[in-house]
Amino acid sequence: MNETEKSSQWHKTACILCSLNCGIEVQLDENEPRHIARIRGDKAHPISRGYTCEKPQRLDFYQNAADRLTSPLRRRPDGTFEPIDWETAIAEIADKLGLIRDEHGGESIFYYGGGGQANHLGGTYADSVLKALGSKFRSNALAQEKTGEFWVQGKMMGTGMHSDFEHCEVAIFIGKNPWQSHGFNRARVILRQIAKDPDRSLIVIDPRRSETAELADYHLAIIPGTDAWCLAALAGILVQENLIARDWLAEHATGLDQIEPLLASIPVAGYAEACGVPEDLLRAAARRIAQAKSVSMMEDLGMQMSIHSTLSSYLQRMIWLLTGNFGRPGTNYALVPFVALNLLNKGAGISRESGEKPEKRSPVAGARIISGLVPCNIIPDEILTDHPRRYRAMIVESANPVHSLADSQRMREALGSLDLLVVIDVAMTETARLASYVLPAPTQYEKYEASYFNIEFPQNGFHLRRPVFDSPPGTLPEPEIHARIVEALGELTDEDIAPLKAAAQQGRPVFAREFMNAMATNPVIAKFAPVVLYRTLGPTLPNGAASAAVLWAACHLFVQANPLSARRAGFTGDQFTAAESLFDAILDNPSGVIFAKDEYEDSWSRVRLPDNKINLAIPEMIAETQKLATEPLQRNPDYPFVLSAGERRSESANTIIRNPDWRKKSHAGLLHIHPQDAANLGLKADDSARLSTRRGSADVVIEITDTLQPGHLSLPNGLGLDYDAGDGVIMRVGVSLNELTASEDRDFLAGTPWHKHVPARLEPLK
Ligand code: SF4
Structure with missing residues (x-):
């Protein structure tokens, strides 16, 4: 295709500015074909169905930023950077990482990032680098936003969950303004529908009269920082006015006997005063929730980044669980992820199979590791110390902790004190400026990419995005970078992968058989599976889609774990056939595919706790709830x-x-x-x-x-x-x-x- 043909076409891709990743189509500028000229919603996208907000119209500012990186960079002794070739960069980085591993152990090498709102595909391959190094500790932005929620939902349900705002009678948002921050698909359309319908209600708990609060039937305008008092009062009213779904709770939940006396003792009038919401309004909202046939509730950063955040995550669940709003249309449901990120339910320390498990802790500060992630705010404490187990090197991929994590001054000090900092990114970020080496990657419109934030129900979609532009010389996609580092470390050789390379040439059935066999018999293949797939299956995939190789394994794992969901979505036949046809569908559909169709009651089988019952009683949270009565919100007169x-x-x-x-x-x-x-x-x-x-x-x-x-x-x-x-x-x-x-x-x-x-x-x- 020549440049003129290319620029007149609409290219299917996705918006990368929030976690929804709405499908879009872009047309290139006919005079400047590396620029995006026009953008529209992709009506063929199975989830967003043509919806966008106003933000993607300006995506060319991302694609054509002036601070793009186009060569590996090495820091000189005077602090400036010099361009170097890829062979030198990879060899030196592997050498230095290997030395740190050998001297201090792999757990002294910390990994941060791995993808932002829409670029998770490349980071999947980092797993092989971390295994090669013996690295054990990692984190990303979820550990400054969502890990309190993950911990709570792990303890209460053992699974990730989301909410069905499209069908609910009552929608509740706390610390969330979906009009601007979205969080569920087609947010503005759905908010308008709820606001216009006299039989539905919108309840917003937010100190600010946000765009969503303007639409609300009940705006509980709490004093900033008092979310927990407001939520405790609502839960208290439900118990004290006997508005709870007692039969439903008897069938589906444990721990009510511990929770009921606690909530019965909540001084509602006092907590109404503490949170600044009139008691009458709180009672009216609680009664509306109790009367509704279906309630969906969602929390977000306004609450999750405020004081009492983990407690508030617990108390907000209490409101819709006490009223029986789970596993039915219009309520809250258990997620069916395409790629099990291990983020949404891991780290809570409880499982159906083995019960309570010890929680993992970070090596220096002893902080709880939730969902496999070290708390972001702890990272400087793990570095700025002479503790023998401190982190001494860091790999940062598609992330910018100096700017986006708390306390930039301290983060700069911490990263500046490392023996080695390797940054993989598109642009010269604040973190890259501190790096020992910077490795340039193509933008999200110059390579195959995908997001693993697949949260829809009952139909769930996955979108493998094709490159819109060729990647510029001097950049390498992340899977190639990770493969080269693993090979330079001497952990994976041509001899290791030669049989699988040959098998891939004979088609996927032969490859599948040989790969499964190698996984069972060859520890090297099993250890470095993502990079092995990239190097063997990857080159045989159509249209240069080598980076999608790991999705082949993801399809097999998904169908194995969720055969019925896949079958309902049209992926039929035996397990192998269903998985292969799902992978073909992903490769062949530039707008994305529906990979799962579920029934609401399937949510119960995903509650990974004993007898598939929800657990209402978390001792740490009961103790925190009790403290609300005696520990009022503190104010510092110097900072009013x-x-x-x-x-x-x-x-x-x-x-x-x-x-x-x-x-x-x-x-x-x-x-x-x-x-x-x-x-x-x-x-x-x-x-x-x-x-x-x-x-x-x-x-x-x-x-x-x-x-x-x-x-x-x-x-x-x-x-x-x-x-x-x-x-x-x-x-x-x-x-x-x-x-x-x-x-x-x-x-x-x-x-x-x-x-x-x-x-x-x-x-x-x-
Ligand atoms: S809601 Fe807006 S910002 Fe978010 S992905 Fe869709 S178009 Fe982009």
Whole structure:
């Protein structure tokens, strides 16, 4: 296809700006064919069905950023970088990692990242590198957002879950504004449907009158940081007014005998006052929930990054479980993931088969490892020490911990003290600037990519995206980088994989037989399976789809674990035939495929606890609930405001777009403040002020809005990136939020940060 033909075509791909990854089609600029000229929703995408929000219209700012990396870089002694060739880079990195492993053990090499909102495919192959090094500890952004929730749902259900807002009678959101942060497919369409329907209700628990709260029938405008009191009061009302689904609980749950007296003792009037919501409104909301035929509830970062976050995850589940809202249409359901990330239910330390298991801990700080992830806020503690088990080297892939994790100052200090830091990324990020070596990868539109955030029900979809552009010279896709490192470490040789290479040439049935045999008999093949698949099956896949090789194994594992789900989705025949036809469907459908169809009651078989029963009683959470009565919310008079650091706005997204020009409105990201607070400080719209926290300060421009409560401030996420527009001058537009946050401000159990509850002070700048 020539350039003219290529630019007139619509190319199917996905938006990469939030976890939904809506299917889109892009047309290239006919004069500048490496630019995206037009974008529209892909109506053939089986999940998003043509839906998009406004954000992907500006994706060309990502594709054509000026700070792209196009050569491996090595840090010179003076701190500057020099370009080097790939052979040198891989050889030196493997050599240095090997030396650290040999001297200090593989567990001294820490892995962070592995993919963002939509690029999980490449990181799958990192597993082989980590096995080659004997690396044991890892983390990613989920460990500053979701691990408290994962821990709770592991203890209560032993499975991941999501909610059916499309069909629910009552939708409840806590600390979530789906109008901007989405979180479920076609969010704005569904929110409008609920808001318009007099028989359905929308309940929003949020200090801020967000776009979603504007649509709500019940807006419980809590005082920032009081989510737990509000949720405890709602659960207390359900028990005290005898609104719980007693028969359903007797059949499906254990632990009610411990929970009921606890909730019966909740002083509802006192907790209503503590959270700032009128008691009548709380009671009306609780009764509406109890009366509904179906309730779906979702929490998000507004709650998960505030104080009591793990406790609030527990209490919010109590509300829909006490009212019997699980495993039916319009309620909450157990996920059927395509790739078992091991994230959604691992780490809670309980299983149907073996009961309670010891929890894993990080080697230095002894922090709980949930879902296999070290808490992000703990990472500097694991490095900045002379402890013999400290992390001494780090591999960072598709992630930017210096900017996106709490306490940038401390993170910079920690990463700067490592013996070796290897960063794999598309652009020169704040983390890459500290690296010993930087390895450039193609953008998400220049390679095969996929997201493993597949959370739909009863139909679930998976989308393997094809490259829209050729990858530029000097970059390598992540699977190739990982394969080369494993080979340079001497862990996998041509001789090891030669028989499987030959088998792959004879077709997938022969390959499958030989691969299964090798997995059972050859420890090297089993140990490095992702890279083995990439090197053997990969080259035989059509249209250069070698990176999809690992999905072949994923198809077999999925069909083996979920034969009925696959059969209902049309993948029939024996297990091998069904898995192979699923893999073919993934390769052949550029808009994605439905890989699972389920029944709501299937959720019960996925509750991986004894007798498939939900567990209501978690001792740690019962103790925390009791403390609410005696430990009121603390205020620091030196920092009278509460800053929400990281609001999702129309002009903000994840930090993958580094060029600040992508935000047409609000280039620098304004600080929102209530009119009364602005007046008290003598501030007018567009005035500048100094925002200070215990950890740092930043100059901000203010926007006055009554959507916030007095005493509450808010800044958007995704700003404050250090961007070189190509002239060697680094500019920072907007506030880099984690210059203001402190790593010790975190949840007592999961270690998740309190970004939405940062004590702050504001002073006018004259
Ligand atoms: S930002 Fe999210 S909701 Fe909006 S188009 Fe992209 S993936 Fe879809």
